[in-house]
Amino acid sequence: MARTASLSGFPEWLPQERVVEQHVLDTLRRVFELHGFGSIETRAVETVGQLLRKGEIDKEVYGLSRLQDDDDSAAKSDPNALALHFDLTVPFARYVVENAGYLAFPFRRYQMQKVWRGERPQEGRAREFTQADIDVVGDGELPFRYDVEIVLVIAEALSALPIPEFRLRVNNRKLSEGFYRGIGLEDTAGVLRSIDKLEKIGAEKVAELLRTELGATQEQAEAALKLATIQTTDTSFVEQVRALGVEHPLLEEGLTELEQVVAAASSRAPGKVVADLSIARGLDYYTGTVVETVLVGHEQLGSICSGGRYESLASKGSKTFPGVGLSIGVTRLVSRILSQEFATASRSVPTAVLVTLNDEDSWSAAQDVAAQLRARGISTEVAAKADKFGKQIKFADRRGIPFVWFTDAEGAHQVKDIRSGEQVAADPAVWTPAEEDLRPQVIARVAAEV
Structure with a gap:
């Protein structure tokens, strides 16, 4: 884990830790692009x-x-x-409205940027952090099938990272709002905000909030909390909700939509997605599917990925651009990967080879060797001084460079693997290190595909 920063809430990774962060970003980028999401960046x-x-x-x-x-x-x-900006969803909505005439809808984008939020710094909560978002936005309408797709894409992306088991906890705001209206609670936004505090303050205090702030009866508060306790890994939640005896058209619509998400996930990402009817999401712009994601055994870290469906966040006059998207808290995730050593980098520098100097006049010839290696994609440094070879090797070892290159007075070349001590003749025009030594590797210590 990086040293304690001089300014809390603004993490700065050491080079070897930065390799892990870059691996996370590159992995997410690869998965997003495999699913046809294009990259954008918005202003800060x-x-x-x-x-x-x-x-x-x-x-x-x-x-x-x-x-x-x-x-x-x-x-x-x-x-x-x-x-x-405190997230990437609001800037993205503005971006869509301003550039609608130049975009092809449904518009699929991913975005990886810094955001800033004035929170009390602690692990998992920083004031400056990186998010990775994907969204699909439509012009006037957006088929619900995209809600299903977004959940499956995120499940695939997270499965490719060096992290422990995770669970995408999915709910639907229509389901919750329809239920609350069905039991006579019309301030559904207020109920959702109270339910959203369930894990932080407990059922008893949430019930008290519902009674004192929203005027709920004891029976209404109990019914709202019963709904929030339903959690299943399959579509059996539908019958559990109906067994509560509440009816409302919006409730039925939300049940149908959530059933589609969970049914698809049960087939294509088994064990990764859970219907959890306590999930509310505090932001008012969510209108349908809502998601929060936790690492199993690390729930105290909070959600590592969240988001959902929004209908009118992006709008211009009477025209709306409904969307659905999820945001991965990259900094939160990386901080836990590093603190728990779920993954480490094989070295802190991209350099694979250090070309040594025989004497001060050999610098130009050493640069020629380095140029041949670099031309074939091998990251190479040239020693700055013609110190004794032992000292130049120690410099490479201190930097984490695995190979040292020697050229004698007759122009013969040799390369040494300073980890094993093996030294062999080599031609700078054709020699290449093993694939795993070509660049820093991220070594996972948890059961995940890397």
Whole structure:
């Protein structure tokens, strides 16, 4: 794990740890692109008005201002003031609206960027962190089948990472809202916000919130909590919900949609997806499928991947661009991979070969050797000084470079594997190290495909 940072909440990985982070990003990129998602990047700042259109997280947003601005308090209430984005979904919605005329719908994108959030720093919660998002957005409508696809893509992507078992916990806001209305609770957003606190404060306190803040009766609070206890790995949740005796058209619609997701996942990603009717997601813009993901045995870390369906987050006048997407907390995931040593890098530098110097006049010839190796994709450094060979080898060892190259006065070449001590004749025009030595490798210590 990286040393303690001088500024908490802004993690900086050491080179060998950065290799692991890059492996995670490269793996996600590969899987996303295999499924046809193209890459975009949005600006780091949005207007305050844009960021706070949906949800209530203004306390976590970092405002942006010049040091010499006279009236800081005015900027806080100005919807045109600038602030750093706290997620990638809201900026993406703005991006879609502004570029709709240039995009082919349904538009599939992935995005890997830094975001900023004013949280209390701890493992899994940073103030500056990287997210990796995928979304599909439609023009006016978006078939529900994309909700199913997004869940399957994320299950495949996470399965390719060096992490322990995980569970995608899936619910549907229509199911929950329809149930609440069916028992007479009309402030469904308020109920969802209370249920979203279930794991943090417990059932008794949630019931108290429902009664005191939303005016629920004891029976209504108990019914809402009974729904939240339903959790299945198959579609049997449907009958369990119906057994509660509540009826509402929106409830039926949500049941049907969630059943499709769980049925597909049971077949294509068995054991990875769970119907969990306690999942609510606090942000108001979610309208259907909602997802949170935990590492089994590491639930205290929080969700490593979350998101869902939104209908009107991206809109222009009467025109809407409904979408569905999920966001992986890359920094949160990498911090746990490193702290628990789920994976390590074989070395901290890309360099595979150090070309030594016989004397100070051999630098140019050494660069010629290095150029031949680099031309074939072999990362190579040239020693800076013509120290004794033992010292040059120690430098390579300290850097984590596995091979050292020697050229004698007659122009004969040899390469030494300093790990095994084996030294053989070699031709810079054709010699290549073993595939696993060509670049740093990420070595998994958990049962995962790497």
